[in-house]
Amino acid sequence: MTGIVIVGAGLGGLRTAESARAAGYQGPITIVGEESHLPYNRPPLSKEALSTGVAVDDLHFRRKPSVDDVTWHLGAPAIGSDLVARTVTLADGTVLSFQALVAATGIRPRRLPIDGPQAGCIVLRTADDALQLRERLIPGAQVVILGAGFIGCEVAATAIKLGCTVHVVAIDTEPMIRPLGAELGSAMRVRHEHHGVHFHLGRFVTGFVGDEQITRVTVDDGTELAADVVVEAVGSVANVEWLAGNGLDLSDGLLVDDAMAVIDAPCPMFAVGDIARHPNAWFPGPARRIEHWNMPTETGKRAGQSLAAVLSGAPMDTAAFAAMPSFWSDQYxxxxxxxxxxxxxxxxxxxxxxxxxxxxxxxxxxxxxxxxxxxxxxxxxxxxxxxxxxxx
Amino acid sequence: MKVTVDMDKCQHYGQCCFEAPDVFELDADGKLQYVADVAEERRADVESAADVCPMQAIVVE
Missing domain, CATH: 3.30.390.30 (FAD/NAD-linked reductase, C-terminal dimerisation domain)
Structure with a gap:
């Protein structure tokens, strides 16, 4: 048995490990990551880092000395798990045993099935994605952004700043309408339009045109937009496939209780960050996944405390979980x-x-x-x- | 304990102020002000403040 295995080397995984240590757990911790990077801060990838050049070394989180002895297994995602046998299998063939498991695998960008060539269509989630996008955001480049959520709008603002021509195509009637509502969404649209962004709202893309590389994007109203690069920012999918076959409900992340313990798991198992569907005493109603930056820290802290308790044989704190979701965005x-x-x-x-x-x-x-x-x-x-x- | 905020990174979101209001504060102009020399017993809250900074601009030594 190898103590705690945390699958996911992002902010949630890091904070969980730090919290378990702070709560007194001294046993082994292994953190598995799909990317080859140590945990780094993602929000700048659509803003400062995209605008000034992406250097992942500048984006790494400071790690508390208490996690200096953590084993990092990076560059190999988990592809399977057996929660009864308490093992996780990685893409490089490694099989890790654990006493307690943490699912911190986050989300990935949703992809739309769009006809035509795909080269030149980029999503933005990782530092490597941002590097690829940055290379294409040269002055005069024609950028077509699919989706008018935060990432779409932030990339639009950054691309304008870099001298690109920007079109945003989205099924929504105003940018960021789900969090902001129509009035503030409209007010932000006006700010974007003032800076030169062209919106095609209530619209969807019907196809990509080009030989190998996308050169044009067709919209359902018949509009054709010239495109040097397409950014697909149309929402996200929870990374839970590696947990299939264990009898868990994976339809919307992982349902957890107030201690971040995964409901119906046959072993000590916790979920944190974007994939944790958790209760929140300050916002009654059904358990929800909240994809805001501060939630991995909030859920990770609680999960770390629960892990330290479980692994020392003490009862977990079952007090109601309460956290204040918060988002911020820089545009112009x-x-x-x-x-x-x-x-x-x-x-x-x-x-x-x-x-x-x-x-x-x-x-x-x-x-x-x-x-x-x-x-x-x-x-x-x-x-x-x-x-x-x-x-x- | 020494607290430093990289003011080139700081965007004055004020998230740190909720974790350690005695150390971090937004002034009347909405600009962050902070105490650089902080008693050791405040470490947990000050580290929480550094953790929640969206710009990761706070260094605690």
């Missing part, structure tokens, strides 16, 4: 920041400023505050965060 000189779950709202009210300038919007569901979003108003958000935590 504008800063968006949010607390809570604005996407749950049925009613949105701008309560300070105006959407065409700095502003704050409250997001309510059945009259209850569920989220807040600020554009270029950061310090003013703090009281709303307190309200969301029930400390009015």
């Amino acid at each position: 000189s504008h800063k968006l920041q949010s607390f809570g779950m604005p996407g749950l709202a049925d009613h949105i009210t701008v309560v300070a400023g105006s959407p065409d300038g700095p502003c704050i919007a409250e997001y309510r569901r059945d009259g209850q505050l569920v989220g807040v979003v600020g554009i270029d108003m950061t310090a003013e958000l703090a009281p709303y965060r307190k309200q969301l935590m029930g400390q009015q």
Whole structure:
């Protein structure tokens, strides 16, 4: 038995290991990663790092000294597992045994089945993806972005800054509409248009045209867009295939309890980060996966404490898990920041400023505050965060 | 314990302020201000503040 095996060498895996150590676990920890890199920070990949050049060494997280003795098994993803035998199988043939398993494999970009050549269509998740994209974002390049979520919008802003021509094609009626709602989404669209982005909203791509390399993209309204590079940013898929065959419900990540323990797992097993579908005392309702940057840290901390307890034979803390989802985004000189779950709202009210300038919007569901979003108003958000935590 | 914030990286999101409000604060202009010399017993919260920084701009020594 080799102690804790953490599958996934991103932020969630790192924080889980650090938390287990902080909670007193001194046994072996192995962290498995698909990429060859030690854990690094992904958000800059669509922003600063994409604009100034990607150097993964500058993006690595500082690792606490307590995890200096962790065994890193990088460059080989997990491809299978047997939770009863307590083994994980990696793509390089390695079989790792464990006492306790952590699933921290995160998400990957969703791919659309689009007819035509595929060369020149890039997704953005890893540092290597960003390197590939950066090479193509040269002044004058014609960039077509599929999807108007955060990544699509951030790449659009960066590409404009680098002197590219940018078209965004998305089925949504406004950019970032699911988290922001129509009014703030529209206000952000106007900012993008002011910088020269062309939107094709309520539209979808019907095909890629070109010989081997994509040179044009066809849209369902008949529009043809010249394309030197296509960026596909249309959502994500949870990396759970390596857990197939163990009787777990893998339909939407992994369902966990308040301790981050995977429901129905036949062994000590936890899930953290983007794939953990967890309860949240501050946001009642069904367990949810939240793909925000701060959640791997929040869920990883709790999972680490649970691991240390389980492996020392102590009871796990079963107190309700409560965490404040938060996102931020940089587009041009504008800063968006949010607390809570604005996407749950049925009613949105701008309560300070105006959407065409700095502003704050409250997001309510059945009259209850569920989220807040600020554009270029950061310090003013703090009281709303307190309200969301029930400390009015 | 010595706290340093790389002000070239810092984007003044203020996430650190929630973890250690006695060490990090956004001023009236929304700019981050912080205490560089912090008592050792505050380490856990200050490390949490460094952990949650979206720009990973905080170094704790």
